[in-house]
Amino acid sequence: MINMVLIGTGNVATHLFHAFLTTENVKVIQVYNHLEESLLPFKKHTATTTSLSQIKDADVYVICVKDDFVAETAKKISFKKGIIAHTSGSVELLKSSAHSAVFYPLQTFSKNVEVDFKEIPFCLETSNKGDNELLEGLAKSISNKVYFISSAQRKKLHLAAVFACNFVNYMYSISEDICKENQVPFDVLSALIKETAKKATLNSPKDVQTGPAVRKDQKTIQHHLDQINNADYKEIYKLLTQSIINQHE
Amino acid sequence: MINMVLIGTGNVATHLFHAFLTTENVKVIQVYNHLEESLLPFKKHTATTTSLSQIKDADVYVICVKDDFVAETAKKISFKKGIIAHTSGSVELLKSSAHSAVFYPLQTFSKNVEVDFKEIPFCLETSNKGDNELLEGLAKSISNKVYFISSAQRKKLHLAAVFACNFVNYMYSISEDICKENQVPFDVLSALIKETAKKATLNSPKDVQTGPAVRKDQKTIQHHLDQINNADYKEIYKLLTQSIINQHE
Numbered sequence: 027m028i029n030m031v032l033i034g035t036g037n038v039a040t041h042l043f044h045a046f047l048t049t050e051n052v053k054v055i056q057v058y059n060h061l062e063e064s065l066l067p068f069k070k071h072t073a074t075t076t077s078l079s080q081i082k083d084a085d086v087y088v089i090c091v092k093d094d095f096v097a098e099t100a101k102k103i104s105f106k107k108g109i110i111a112h113t114s115g116s117v118e119l120l121k122s123s124a125h126s127a128v129f130y131p132l133q134t135f136s137k138n139v140e141v142d143f144k145e146i147p148f149c150l151e152t153s154n155k156g157d158n159e160l161l162e163g164l165a166k167s168i169s170n171k172v173y174f175i176s177s178a179q180r181k182k183l184h185l186a187a188v189f190a191c192n193f194v195n196y197m198y199s200i201s202e203d204i205c206k207e208n209q210v211p212f213d214v215l216s217a218l219i220k221e222t223a224k225k226a227t228l229n230s231p232k233d234v235q236t237g238p239a240v241r242k243d244q245k246t247i248q249h250h251l252d253q254i255n256n257a258d259y260k261e262i263y264k265l266l267t268q269s270i271i272n273q274h275e
Numbered sequence: 276m277i278n279m280v281l282i283g284t285g286n287v288a289t290h291l292f293h294a295f296l297t298t299e300n301v302k303v304i305q306v307y308n309h310l311e312e313s314l315l316p317f318k319k320h321t322a323t324t325t326s327l328s329q330i331k332d333a334d335v336y337v338i339c340v341k342d343d344f345v346a347e348t349a350k351k352i353s354f355k356k357g358i359i360a361h362t363s364g365s366v367e368l369l370k371s372s373a374h375s376a377v378f379y380p381l382q383t384f385s386k387n388v389e390v391d392f393k394e395i396p397f398c399l400e401t402s403n404k405g406d407n408e409l410l411e412g413l414a415k416s417i418s419n420k421v422y423f424i425s426s427a428q429r430k431k432l433h434l435a436a437v438f439a440c441n442f443v444n445y446m447y448s449i450s451e452d453i454c455k456e457n458q459v460p461f462d463v464l465s466a467l468i469k470e471t472a473k474k475a476t477l478n479s480p481k482d483v484q485t486g487p488a489v490r491k492d493q494k495t496i497q498h499h500l501d502q503i504n505n506a507d508y509k510e511i512y513k514l515l516t517q518s519i520i521n522q523h524e
Contacts (some may be wrong), residue, residue: 185499189453231451257517
């Protein structure tokens with residue numbers, strides 16, 4: 027049985043708490059928040075405290091607070107013997123404890139949307155290899171997708187996510203703009219959008235690239251460029267088309 | 276009861292045929308292909324023919340042949356009285372018949388992957404308004420998403436799909452490249468990729484744009500640019516970041 031203390035009561039903490047409620051090998055023995063009222067939803071399930079100096083002895087402390095407060099929170103509980111793990115993707119492995127760790131679920135969480143952790147990847151890192159097994163056990167008790175990723179790799183992963191998510195969303199946004207301009211409901215593209223995403227997770231995206239660029243179909247490319255009014259969008263169409271051609275040369 | 280003749284036996288024809296097998300208001304009374312052997316899988320269900328001059332009288336003829344052969348096939352059956360519809364997204368509404376139509380399922384089809392037509396949008400167009408009801412009934416018997424889209428709009432839709440699918444896939448491809456370079460399994464991003472796609476179909480993508488660009492987080496942007504080695508990717512990161520900033524100004 028892994029005894030765990032949860033530090034924080036926000037979205038990530040709340041979702042994790044509910045996920046661990048039903049696991050057999052993990053028990054959340056205490057939840058901390060500096061405000062008593064934030065602890066109310068947890069009180070019927072487990073012990074709570076508003077003071078970091080009052081936290082119980084545990085195998086692992088999971089810090090789910092805003093990025094800017096992770097380091098100072100970890101420092102305040104560094105007197106404890108268990109593993110001190112944080113859940114932030116952009117905070118490096120901390121040096122304040124001999125048993126620091128990262129326990130980072132790579133997904134966006136909304137307060138009232140239920141989460142199936144089974145499909146959410148956990149990116150783990152430890153300062154002490156001896157802690158790998160416990161941390162992995164913790165993650166595997168709620169998720170099927172568990173990875174050990176170093177702080178350096180995590181930075182690159184963040185960059186990769188900008189392309190795969192933020193920039194992808196911007197492509198959707200341009201697409202919606204073109205639809206709106208022409209009174210075509212953007213909804214028409216929903217099935218294709220979901221299928222494209224699904225295909226990329228089952229294949230190497232490079233291998234399943236389709237469209238006029240990879241076919242070097244200059245007639246269609248020119249025809250498309252002629253139809254774009256927005257100067258930014260035209261530049262983007264040109265640059266991405268050329269880059270796809272370069273990648274497949 | 277709508278009587279239908281299916282012209283062609285490729286992916287689209289095969290998937291449509293199976294979908295219409297279970298509908299109550301549509302009957303595929305005949306399937307055509309110029310090769311006898313291509314008709315074998317259909318023979319146990321319905322009549323078949325290898326000659327366009329032998330096709331039966333029907334309410335609607337659905338042409339599912341390669342784009343380049345659509346016009347000539349339609350011409351050959353233009354002596355028929357029913358609606359002559361084609362299923363290609365890039366072929367305009369034909370002028371060879373008084374009852375031309377477009378019956379275009381906006382999705383990619385693979386031979387052995389089962390298709391749930393319910394979620395696949397059908398883009399319809401007719402040369403004759405009086406045919407709208409029949410064509411709509413045909414589409415609604417297998418799909419929940421039926422739209423009337425003009426040939427002019429269909430062109431814009433094709434452009435919009437380049438952004439929402441082809442360019443999106445290229446973003447995935449760049450992301451995979453960055454992961455590979457740093458020994459991070461691309462699979463880590465699968466959940467986030469699917470969630471991003473899903474979110475875009477439930478919201479206006481512009482409203483749910485996240486990432487350093489929309490936050491104007493220059494520190495992170497510069498940090499990311501410093502990490503990109505590939506010249507194309509660096510240009511793309513710069514241009515998309517600037518364009519996101521412009522869009523949200």
